[in-house]
Amino acid sequence: MSERETHGYKVGDPIRDTKAPEGPIEDRWDKRRFSAKLVNPANKRKINVIVVGTGLAGGSAAATLGELGYKVKSFCYQDSPRRAHSIAAQGGINAAKNYRGDGDSVYRLFYDTVKGGDFRARESNVYRLAQVSVNIIDQAVAQGVPFAREYGGLLDTRSFGGAQVSRTFYARGQTGQQLLLGAYSALERQVAAGTVEMHTRHEMLDLVVSGGRARGVIVRDMVTGEIETHLADAVVLATGGYGNVFFLSTNAKGCNTTAIWRAHERGAMFANPCYTQIHPTCIPVSGDYQSKLTLMSESLRNDGRVWVPLAKGDARKPSEIPEDERDYYLERIYPAFGNLVPRDIASRAAKNVCDEGRGVGPGGLGVYLDFADAIARLGRDAVEKKYGNLFEMYERITGENPYETPMRIYPAVHYTMGGLWVDYDLQSTIPGLFVVGEANFSDHGANRLGASALMQGLADGYFVLPTTIGDYLAGSKSFDEVDEADVEEARQKVQQKIDKLLSVNGTRTADSYHRELGRIMWDYCGMERTEESLRKALERIPELREEFWNNVKVPGDPEGLNQALERAGRVADFFDLAELMCIDALHRTESCGGHFRAESQDADGEALRDDENFAYVAAWEWGQDGPTLHKEALDYEYVKMTQRSYK
Amino acid sequence: MNLTLKVWRQNGPSDEGRMVTYKVEDVSPDMSFLEMLDVLNERLILEGDDPVAFDHDCREGICGMCGMVINGVAHGEQRATTTCQLHMRHFKDGDEVTIEPWRAAPFPVVKDLVVDRSAFDRIIQAGGFISVPAGSAPDAHSVPVKKEDADAAFDAATCIGCGACVAACPNGSASLFTAAKITHLGLLPQGQPERDSRAKAMVEQMDLEGFGGCTNTGECTAVCPKGIPLDTIARMNADFLKASK
Numbered sequence: 001m002s003e004r005e006t007h008g009y010k011v012g013d014p015i016r017d018t019k020a021p022e023g024p025i026e027d028r029w030d031k032r033r034f035s036a037k038l039v040n041p042a043n044k045r046k047i048n049v050i051v052v053g054t055g056l057a058g059g060s061a062a063a064t065l066g067e068l069g070y071k072v073k074s075f076c077y078q079d080s081p082r083r084a085h086s087i088a089a090q091g092g093i094n095a096a097k098n099y100r101g102d103g104d105s106v107y108r109l110f111y112d113t114v115k116g117g118d119f120r121a122r123e124s125n126v127y128r129l130a131q132v133s134v135n136i137i138d139q140a141v142a143q144g145v146p147f148a149r150e151y152g153g154l155l156d157t158r159s160f161g162g163a164q165v166s167r168t169f170y171a172r173g174q175t176g177q178q179l180l181l182g183a184y185s186a187l188e189r190q191v192a193a194g195t196v197e198m199h200t201r202h203e204m205l206d207l208v209v210s211g212g213r214a215r216g217v218i219v220r221d222m223v224t225g226e227i228e229t230h231l232a233d234a235v236v237l238a239t240g241g242y243g244n245v246f247f248l249s250t251n252a253k254g255c256n257t258t259a260i261w262r263a264h265e266r267g268a269m270f271a272n273p274c275y276t277q278i279h280p281t282c283i284p285v286s287g288d289y290q291s292k293l294t295l296m297s298e299s300l301r302n303d304g305r306v307w308v309p310l311a312k313g314d315a316r317k318p319s320e321i322p323e324d325e326r327d328y329y330l331e332r333i334y335p336a337f338g339n340l341v342p343r344d345i346a347s348r349a350a351k352n353v354c355d356e357g358r359g360v361g362p363g364g365l366g367v368y369l370d371f372a373d374a375i376a377r378l379g380r381d382a383v384e385k386k387y388g389n390l391f392e393m394y395e396r397i398t399g400e401n402p403y404e405t406p407m408r409i410y411p412a413v414h415y416t417m418g419g420l421w422v423d424y425d426l427q428s429t430i431p432g433l434f435v436v437g438e439a440n441f442s443d444h445g446a447n448r449l450g451a452s453a454l455m456q457g458l459a460d461g462y463f464v465l466p467t468t469i470g471d472y473l474a475g476s477k478s479f480d481e482v483d484e485a486d487v488e489e490a491r492q493k494v495q496q497k498i499d500k501l502l503s504v505n506g507t508r509t510a511d512s513y514h515r516e517l518g519r520i521m522w523d524y525c526g527m528e529r530t531e532e533s534l535r536k537a538l539e540r541i542p543e544l545r546e547e548f549w550n551n552v553k554v555p556g557d558p559e560g561l562n563q564a565l566e567r568a569g570r571v572a573d574f575f576d577l578a579e580l581m582c583i584d585a586l587h588r589t590e591s592c593g594g595h596f597r598a599e600s601q602d603a604d605g606e607a608l609r610d611d612e613n614f615a616y617v618a619a620w621e622w623g624q625d626g627p628t629l630h631k632e633a634l635d636y637e638y639v640k641m642t643q644r645s646y647k
Numbered sequence: 648m649n650l651t652l653k654v655w656r657q658n659g660p661s662d663e664g665r666m667v668t669y670k671v672e673d674v675s676p677d678m679s680f681l682e683m684l685d686v687l688n689e690r691l692i693l694e695g696d697d698p699v700a701f702d703h704d705c706r707e708g709i710c711g712m713c714g715m716v717i718n719g720v721a722h723g724e725q726r727a728t729t730t731c732q733l734h735m736r737h738f739k740d741g742d743e744v745t746i747e748p749w750r751a752a753p754f755p756v757v758k759d760l761v762v763d764r765s766a767f768d769r770i771i772q773a774g775g776f777i778s779v780p781a782g783s784a785p786d787a788h789s790v791p792v793k794k795e796d797a798d799a800a801f802d803a804a805t806c807i808g809c810g811a812c813v814a815a816c817p818n819g820s821a822s823l824f825t826a827a828k829i830t831h832l833g834l835l836p837q838g839q840p841e842r843d844s845r846a847k848a849m850v851e852q853m854d855l856e857g858f859g860g861c862t863n864t865g866e867c868t869a870v871c872p873k874g875i876p877l878d879t880i881a882r883m884n885a886d887f888l889k890a891s892k
């Protein structure tokens with residue numbers, strides 16, 4: 001039964017069944033594969049599947065479904081599927097290959113991921129992810145992904161945060177690019193084979209639900225402006241994360257929430273929207289015109305020392321500040337881990353010193369990452385060998401030479417662990433709507449470990465979804481015809497939104513609203529959240545949204561390429577998502593992973609979970625007059641729940 | 648700094664197009680080139696004008712979506728740099744900057760600075776892959792690859808498919824792009840079974856799309872943001888000849 005609560009949401013029935021098989025965890029995926037119904041190969045050609053998104057998750061899913069013989073339609077908003085945001089991933093991809101013989105195993109990767117996620121992910125899903133991880137590397141190598149190798153010809157690996165084994169495979173600083181080009185080439189092979197029909201520069205604007213099932217999408221051809229309907233037997237969303245709700249993030253400019261948000265409005269529950277990952281080492285904002293933030297690899301913290309001046313508002317050049325007037329705050333507060341504390345801790349510490357007025361650079365929003373000691377110790381050449389390309393990138397963007405003056409870094413929004421709720425089969429709460437990659441919420445709990453997003457995207461797309469979707473599609477012969485009225489209603493809704501945006505003709509651009517919304521989210525629902533800050537955000541967001549809908553200026557016509565219109569539509573959806581994120585963050589009064597509630601910390605200022613009250617997934621159902629919360633309880637049969645410590 | 652921009656405006660593939668002059672003021676040296684255009688566009692929107700359409704996404708030099716001919720050079724004069732990674736500190740007060748789209752017949756203009764590069768996807772469709780359905784792969788360590796080969800394959804594989812090579816080439820050739828893929832896959836043991844058919848099919852598709860032939864001017868590699876070397880083209884030609892025998 002539902003009850004009204006103070007934050008304007010209701011509590012509905014808990015989610016009891018996630019469809020994960022029972023029994024020993026190592027047998028569950030096998031069991032599910034065996035129980036999944038198979039589709040007769042001859043029938044596959046008559047079954048249509050829509051895949052929206054061509055990143056690692058969507059590209060691999062569409063290619064694999066095509067290989068299996070389904071009739072696939074694939075969509076992306078870029079001019080080529082190869083340009084999906086996955087292309088930008090740098091560091092690497094985890095897999096439990098244990099090629100090093102350093103004690104890695106499927107179980108250890110499972111364990112690290114559950115723990116790294118601060119005990120807010122499902123054990124069954126994570127175990128499967130670790131199992132499948134080994135197949136991903138095989139698949140990628142066979143496709144010609146040029147991973148780094150050693151002189152003996154075997155694959156090289158490196159270690160990444162949150163793990164004590166070396167299990168991260170990489171292709172220099174461009175692992176995402178190489179993996180995506182592998183998936184892209186498999187996808188293009190299927191386009192040539194006629195199993196996949198590719199629609200680039202098409203933006204999904206709504207989901208068609210008919211007879212209680214997801215049966216298609218409404219898209220806008222971004223070149224002609226035409227609104228198109230595409231129907232199918234199932235729809236897969238692989239549309240990535242929503243970090244751009246903050247305006248400034250390390251995501252590509254076009255990353256958006258539109259596809260998943262509109263599916264949410266159609267009945268797909270949204271899980272843990274407030275779980276956001278903030279990366280500690282990004283290049284700081286340089287001015288009001290800033291359009292995005294650039295990540296500097298975390299590996300820099302291996303040799304760089306982080307510091308700020310001891311005194312507030314010290315405006316001297318870094319070289320003029322003597323040793324004893326500097327505060328190497330990470331080394332001071334965390335003597336055991338020093339500069340290598342996990343992402344969330346490093347980020348919050350940087351925020352704290354800047355809040356104290358000790359930040360450096362424009363606006364005081366930056367801290368130094370200093371390589372002077374490393375250069376003195378190892379020599380400039382050695383530092384250049386290790387980090388040369390990163391130093392170059394830094395110099396290109398800032399115009400400063402990090403060999404001579406310390407880098408300035410600041411945390412930035414990087415990844416969203418939340419997303420559409422899915423069951424063990426990756427199916428959302430709308431039958432026939434599957435969600436893969438960063439767009440779903442499934443495997444990372446409240447904090448994602450480095451190099452695990454690529455793993456999850458490809459696990460979902462190459463191996464999990466192609467099996468589980470078959471089980472659903474095996475019943476497709478019994479699906480009803482799509483009701484014309486449902487299609488018409490969705491088309492109307494899309495059209496009305498576009499018309500509305502174009503007709504306001506106000507005095508501010510969509511981007512300027514987006515910036516302001518992002519600022520609200522960053523200040524009140526960012527690295528540190530409090531009841532007070534979140535209530536403030538929940539006041540400001542609806543006000544600003546109201547103003548947006550009455551005062552935004554979107555030029556041009558509905559026909560033809562209209563980039564301002566595209567942006568305005570995305571901003572409109574970010575407003576609604578932002579509100580839900582704040583509601584979620586407000587209701588979760590504990591701290592966990594990337595969600596830090598200032599009210600919930602231990603004596604040392606570290607995040608304090610409240611397992612008794614919050615060991616659940618918060619799945620939100622959309623409603624005209626506010627959301628309804630459904631709780632999915634999390635049980636830990638294998639990994640014992642513990643509190644993290646890095647002192 | 649203050650700049651005068653001369654920007655190519657074209658309302659669609661059938662529009663004739665023309666250069667339009669805009670003044671931009673108070674440009675910060677720390678801005679990226681695209682941020683400078685963002686500022687212009689924000690102003691144009693508020694003035695009731697049509698903002699300048701241009702492609703971009705990652706703004707980190709890796710997606711290959713951005714691309715403009717700046718002062719006559721694809722991606723601008725700074726070497727090994729995509730348009731999105733170019734910063735305004737390389738310009739000075741009072742400069743006049745011309746901005747045009749890639750110009751090549753197989754890349755028709757969609758609007759302003761946005762062109763249609765789908766021909767590149769079709770070249771890949773013709774053979775830029777290794778045929779290995781998901782789930783059929785052997786253990787990754789079953790085939791060792793010499794480090795030098797893996798490294799060289801990687802270097803060729805870093806092509807971002809931006810199309811600057813085509814825009815810079817006096818013949819509008821797509822040789823560097825095509826050769827980069829043929830080299831990447833052809834250097835790996837996994838790529839051998841389809842090596843001949845791949846080279847043949849991709850080169851033929853390239854011709855079919857209307858790209859010009861290569862006369863070794865080297866303009867492509869000079870503008871290539873990823874420094875794809877010219878010798879990949881020699882490799883492609885060798886593979887193609889062998890396959891056509």
Ligand SMILES: Cc1cc2nc3c(=O)[nH]c(=O)nc-3n(C[C@H](O)[C@H](O)[C@H](O)COP(=O)(O)OP(=O)(O)OC[C@H]3O[C@@H](n4cnc5c(N)ncnc54)[C@H](O)[C@@H]3O)c2cc1C
Nearest residue numbers: 053054055056057077086091092204240437438451453454
């Ligand atoms: C700078 C950076 C570095 C990273 N480095 C790493 C790393 O080293 N290791 C790691 O594991 N992870 C890393 N990550 C995270 C990882 O890259 C992403 O989580 C992952 O690539 C997401 O893949 P995806 O397939 O889910 O979505 P994406 O790659 O974001 O693809 C989304 C797709 O959906 C399409 N789309 C979106 N909306 C619509 C719409 N409305 N209509 C039509 N199409 C739409 C887009 O066109 C695109 O094709 C990094 C992230 C960033 C930002």
Ligand code: SF4
Nearest residue numbers: 806807809810812871
């Ligand atoms: S070869 Fe270079 S210039 Fe040509 S598409 Fe590739 S990256 Fe761009």
Ligand code: FES
Nearest residue numbers: 704706711713731
């Ligand atoms: S916007 Fe991605 S390479 Fe320039």
